Amino acid sequence: MSAHSRAAWTHKATRETEGGFIQPEFVSDNERMRIVIIGGGIGGLSSALALRRAGFEPEVFEQAPALLDVGAAIAVWPNAMRVLARLGVGEAVSEKSGQIKQARWMAWDGRVLNSFALPDEDAPAVALHRADLQGVLRASLPPESIHLGKHFDSFTSTPASVSASFADGTVVEGDALIAADGLHSRVRAQLLGDGEPVYRGYTVWRGIASIKHPALPPLTATEVYGDGQRFGIGPVGMNRTGWWATANEPENVPESASEHQEKLLRLFAGWHAPVNELIRATPSANILRNAAYDRPPAARWDVEAVTLLGDAAHPMTPNLGQGGCMAIEDAAILARCFEKYGHVSRALRSYEAHRRARTATVSRYSLRYGAVGQWQTSRALRLRSALLSTIPASVGRRLLRLVFDYDAYSINL
Numbered sequence: 216m217s218a219h220s221r222a223a224w225t226h227k228a229t230r231e232t233e234g235g236f237i238q239p240e241f242v243s244d245n246e247r248m249r250i251v252i253i254g255g256g257i258g259g260l261s262s263a264l265a266l267r268r269a270g271f272e273p274e275v276f277e278q279a280p281a282l283l284d285v286g287a288a289i290a291v292w293p294n295a296m297r298v299l300a301r302l303g304v305g306e307a308v309s310e311k312s313g314q315i316k317q318a319r320w321m322a323w324d325g326r327v328l329n330s331f332a333l334p335d336e337d338a339p340a341v342a343l344h345r346a347d348l349q350g351v352l353r354a355s356l357p358p359e360s361i362h363l364g365k366h367f368d369s370f371t372s373t374p375a376s377v378s379a380s381f382a383d384g385t386v387v388e389g390d391a392l393i394a395a396d397g398l399h400s401r402v403r404a405q406l407l408g409d410g411e412p413v414y415r416g417y418t419v420w421r422g423i424a425s426i427k428h429p430a431l432p433p434l435t436a437t438e439v440y441g442d443g444q445r446f447g448i449g450p451v452g453m454n455r456t457g458w459w460a461t462a463n464e465p466e467n468v469p470e471s472a473s474e475h476q477e478k479l480l481r482l483f484a485g486w487h488a489p490v491n492e493l494i495r496a497t498p499s500a501n502i503l504r505n506a507a508y509d510r511p512p513a514a515r516w517d518v519e520a521v522t523l524l525g526d527a528a529h530p531m532t533p534n535l536g537q538g539g540c541m542a543i544e545d546a547a548i549l550a551r552c553f554e555k556y557g558h559v560s561r562a563l564r565s566y567e568a569h570r571r572a573r574t575a576t577v578s579r580y581s582l583r584y585g586a587v588g589q590w591q592t593s594r595a596l597r598l599r600s601a602l603l604s605t606i607p608a609s610v611g612r613r614l615l616r617l618v619f620d621y622d623a624y625s626i627n628l
């Protein structure tokens with residue numbers, strides 16, 4: 216940290232630690248800064264860890280009464296694994312994961328349209344149970360820095376301070392508020408008031424089957440294409456296979472948890488064998504159902520001492536498996552900006568400026584890739600099969616590199 220920013224911090228900290236959480240004599244300047252994080256998902260926990268590694272002592276406020284082991288598989292691509300390695304948790308994440316080294320596109324009847332090796336990167340591509348990822352992040356944070364059962368209600372802010380109110384009547388004061396409260400962010404609603412995310416026309420189901428199907432090659436992420444439907448398959452470690460399925464349908468079609476498996480078996484009847492076997496091997500209650508949502512990029516997402524991060528800032532459709540990876544990248548850039556500027560407004564402005572174009576680009580790629588994946592007319596299907604079959608491996612790798620090569624710890628701030 217520069218002498219200038221340190222001085223600015225010391226001044227601020229001396230003023231704001233009166234009666235605050237930390238005694239000034241025993242702590243560094245960074246530790247005196249009170250950073251409040253709303254949301255203990257991937258973005259909130261990664262931010263807490265990245266800020267802690269940069270010498271800050273953030274506190275996380277999560278609405279759930281316990282950080283539950285819910286969720287399906289999540290792919291963590293090299294752009295995010297690079298950050299996790301830097302934060303010291305890369306190996307712990309890899310140990311709980313399945314590695315992905317190959318991508319494969321197939322037609323619904325089992326024809327292989329194309330396959331190619333992923334680009335060589337200095338970090339692996341993996342997939343694991345979301346609970347395992349969150350567990351690793353959580354285990355690397357002091358338990359007392361995570362406050363559960365805290366449902367954020369509203370905030371007030373000035374350029375140098377925030378006050379967050381929770382549903383249980385408590386109020387937390389801080390120097391900065393990082394909103395990592397997800398797709399339906401309450402902080403965003405107050406900060407930007409820009410309405411609900413946009414539904415993109417298809418539902419996504421996800422599950423983890425405790426089988427390794429013999430027809431599935433190892434270390435391979437497969438995407439199977441049909442008529443307005445797709446099925447994705449990948450290894451998630453510990454002899455398990457993660458899968459996801461999509462189908463075009465109107466928003467908010469009612470469907471209870473007990474209906475998921477039966478509906479998917481109906482939708483994917485007649486598809487290449489592993490598809491149905493994976494669905495059958497996943498109990499209906501363990502299948503998650505979400506809709507594909509995103510938002511057009513916001514012109515700005517920080518105001519005074521408050522900013523957004525992860526899905527709260529830039530939700531994207533799940534087609535590239537990059538939403539969580541973007542939240543992890545956000546965390547690294549945010550922590551670097553706090554470390555570099557040591558001043559709330561400058562740090563938040565710089566963080567947002569560095570993240571806006573990157574996240575907008577990845578969100579746009581994801582939206583387009585998904586739109587092509589959900590094509591339904593027979594002419595469109597023929598065109599898509601022809602395109603997927605003819606893309607040279609070198610082009611496939613070049614496209615992936617556009618996303619994978621980003622190194623949040625080495626770009627210039």
Ligand SMILES: Cc1cc2nc3c(=O)[nH]c(=O)nc-3n(C[C@H](O)[C@H](O)[C@H](O)COP(=O)(O)OP(=O)(O)OC[C@H]3O[C@@H](n4cnc5c(N)ncnc54)[C@H](O)[C@@H]3O)c2cc1C
Nearest residue numbers: 254256257258278290367396397525526533536538539540
């Ligand atoms: C079908 C599907 C598949 C996906 N696959 C992948 C993938 O393979 N790879 C990948 O990188 N991404 C994937 N994603 C995207 C990824 O899940 C999200 O981008 C990621 O979870 C965003 O993290 P986050 O921390 O911003 O939000 P979340 O993970 O949603 O966490 C938000 C947290 O905030 C809490 N919260 C919400 N409101 C409040 C409140 N008022 N007060 C306090 N706490 C609150 C919530 O309880 C939650 O814990 C997928 C998404 C979907 C839908």
